[in-house]
Amino acid sequence: MSESVISSIQELLEKHHLTGWLFYDFRRTNTLACQVLNISNEAHLTRRFFYWVPAAGDPVKIVNRLEEHVLDHLPGDILSYQTWKDLQVCLKKTLPNEAVVAMEYSPLNNIPYISKVDAGTVDLIRACGVEVVSSANLLQAYTAVLTPDQIHSHITAAKVLNKIADLTWEYVAKGKGLNEYDVQQFILQQIHAHDCITESAPHCAVNANSANPHYCPSAERHVPIEKGDFVLIDLYCKCDIPDAVFADITRVAVLAAEPTAKQVEVFSIVKDAQETATKFVKERITNDIPVYGWEVDHVTRKVIADAGYGDYFVHRTGHNLGKSVHGDGVNLDNYESHDTRELLPSTCFTIEPGIYLPGEFGIRQEYDVLIHPKRKVEVTGGNQKEIICLS
Missing domain, CATH: 3.40.350.10 (Creatinase/prolidase N-terminal domain)
Incomplete structure (x- = not known):
């Protein structure tokens, strides 16, 4: 020092x-x-x-x-x-x-x-x-404050994940006899093929399994992916270089010509919550007004609660990203903890609200938010606007 x-x-x-x-x-x-x-x-x-x-x-x-x-x-x-x-x-x-x-x-x-x-x-x-x-x-x-090289590494990893998500849906759409574990392993192979690394295996969850936010398939535990199924993938990685910073995204799709009305309803609410949180952060940061982790969680959670699904949003809104996928900076949390830390320039975090309906399905929308040194707020990792249909 x-x-x-x-x-x-x-x-x-x-x-x-x-x-x-x-x-x-x-x-x-x-x-x-x-x-x-x-x-x-x-x-x-x-x-x-x-x-x-x-x-x-x-x-x-x-x-x-x-x-x-x-x-x-x-x-x-x-x-x-x-x-x-x-x-x-x-x-x-x-x-x-x-x-x-x-x-x-x-x-x-x-x-x-x-x-x-x-x-x-x-x-x-x-x-x-x-x-x-x-x-x-x-x-x-x-x-938690990132160097210019770390910021660049995060943006690179976020672009890689956005690309891999698209490749994954192509793989699922064209594949026959696939299961959750196959998709997980495909994502993992793609992460390595793009010169990136991860801390643990990515997630792929089908139908009711997607209602468990931390469900992760294995060689021994997985279910097949069949026509009409709802699929959630959660993938995260960082560049395979010293001091690189993680990116982390979640996407959803259906193997059908269109999602069900209930899936569309839940997706719309989750998306509204995510965009409300992002708008709140942008307004505070660009106007140089302090914003704290618990506040972002509060405004996000209110959207879902007002829509009648408050009891089904069972985790914090987001977490810091660093050299580990769960970094040491502020989390967007007024649920699991009361995080009074301030969001700072040159930091990065996820915004990932979700609604999880036991026995049915769960929808989480996750992208990353980067606060640049001069307080520009950028969404990284892509932005899913609707449920992908893999008919």
Whole structure:
């Protein structure tokens, strides 16, 4: 971590009126701190360390004497400890009285994805006479904001997925005796053929299976695809290059001349919810008005609830995209969690509302939204306007 990164952290601390940011880890339990601090994967971490970055002044490294080297790549003074009593002395010496200290902690566990510091350690820090607050909005600047190369990699992957979706429907339309697993494997082969990689197998779900948002076929568990069937595919990948960023889309089709009236109705509601969410994000971002993850979920969910299907939208509206398909940034969520993090420029996320009718079918519409550095909002991965008919 360079002096310039420290300076940028200190600017954020000033902006958020915080005394400082206290990073903590024990045996890599705080993956986010290790990421921000650029801790090597090869580093031997068996003891607790703290790294204090104050809003003004020099950082302080608090390390066990057995592992004094673990933060050598970071600027700042070193305080080493041996016993647990030594550690408490070091912390009290470092943290100003009545300071407001950011840590990877979430009040009431509202955002479990960033809740990496255990309750006992939070107690330990509070015992130093300070207030502990969440670092959630600080973290995003270092775990979710994308570089120009990463933005380009996402756009490339999104174009690949859009192409593969079209190829998949051609494969299904022309194929005979296919099943869900065949389609999954076709998508996977196409991902690799386009010089991309993925974290897990794509999804293909037919009829009632599509009403399970996380249904995924396997060689042992799958159903055949037959005339008249409803088919959902969910595919995600990233370019096979270092630090690439994922894209993630979902499409639906019927093996018929036209979908049923109920399928058209549900698709229309889901599409309206997706477009409402996108419009809401665009209006806020382009007018430089803060927009938070929970708000986007709220406006999306209202569309589906007002249409009478609220009980059948059983997951969050979207998730952050990063080097993992479920990235470390803000999620569009006021359902599974209450995500109060702000959507930032140079970040990317999915918008994917769905309605799932047990025993019948489920429709999810998913594309990606990229907020460019200058606040332009772009939909990536294509935009399905109607149910595809594969008659």
